[in-house]
Each structure stands twice: as C-alpha cells, then as structure tokens.
Amino acid sequence: MRFPSAVRRDPSVEAWFAAPDDELRRMAQSWFEQMRGCGADVRELLHDGAPTACLGDAAFGYVNAFSAHVNVGFFHGAMLDDPAGLLVGTGKRMRHVKLRPEQPADAAALSALIAAAYRDIRQRVRFGE
Structure with missing residues (x-):
C-alpha cells in the first residue's frame, strides 16, 4: 500500500496516542x-483510524487498540x-500480533x-x- 500523504511526524498520530x-x-x-526508529526514512499517518508506519x-x-487487546x-x-x-x-498478505495487557509479550520476537x-x-x- 502506498500513502503519498505520509509525513515524518503526523500530528493526528500524536493525537491518537494522547487519548486520555x-x-x-x-x-x-x-x-x-x-x-x-527503524530509519530516518520512516514516515507515518493515520490510516483507517490506526497509526501506520511507512x-x-x-x-x-x-498499531491499533481495541477494547481488550492491541494489534501490531x-x-x-x-x-x-x-x-x-x-x-x-x-x-493474503497482512498479519498481526495480538497483545493483551494480562499476557506478557515476547518483546524480542516482536x-x-x-x-x-x-x-x-x-x-x-x-x-x-
């Protein structure tokens, strides 16, 4: 997927994370x-309501947060x-890792x-x- 509107730091992504x-x-x-942090060429935007890295x-x-879990x-x-x-x-292409607060993530593997x-x-x- 291509997102020509992706920018270095998107204020809408910052606002998404700032939810109280x-x-x-x-x-x-x-x-x-x-x-x-993967590289200086990483850009971002909010796509379908989720912070997206490009x-x-x-x-x-x-990443996205739901009522009981997080998807990466x-x-x-x-x-x-x-x-x-x-x-x-x-x-066909997409996959995600489902994280729950009560279960520790395999941080190294993720x-x-x-x-x-x-x-x-x-x-x-x-x-x-």
Whole structure:
C-alpha cells in the first residue's frame, strides 16, 4: 500500500496516542516507537483510524487498540519469517500480533518482526514490488 500523504511526524498520530486514560494505546505506542526508529526514512499517518508506519510512502506496519487487546500489524506479514509463531491472520498478505495487557509479550520476537518488516519493505521498494 502506498500513502503519498505520509509525513515524518503526523500530528493526528500524536493525537491518537494522547487519548486520555487509554492503557491499550499507551501499550501500542511503544511498538509504534520501534517502527519509527527503524530509519530516518520512516514516515507515518493515520490510516483507517490506526497509526501506520511507512518507508517513504510504502506502508510496512501499524498499531491499533481495541477494547481488550492491541494489534501490531504488518502489511506484508504473511511473507515474514516468524520463528516464535506470533503472527495471526489469514489474509493474503497482512498479519498481526495480538497483545493483551494480562499476557506478557515476547518483546524480542516482536522487535525482530518489526525490524524484518522494515527490511522487507526496503527490498520491495528497491525492486519496485
């Protein structure tokens, strides 16, 4: 997916995380910060109500908070190596990791997925996929 309106820091993303008393959005924020930290070329926007991270204009990840869980999603997640088995979903391309406050996340494995998604989108953009 391409989002030409993605910018370095989107005020609407900042506002999404600033929602008062929303524990799940704060939980999602740390994972989105990791996406932001993947490189100087990371851009962002609010897409379908969710903070979305892009390499330039090419989306690679997003976070979203629901009533009882957080999704950390990947636009090409079906193609990512997932040795810890964190990814769920049955779509042709997209996959996500479902996080719940009462269950500790496998932080190392999720961090590795975020890094892999960034590397994957760099390859896709480089080769025009």
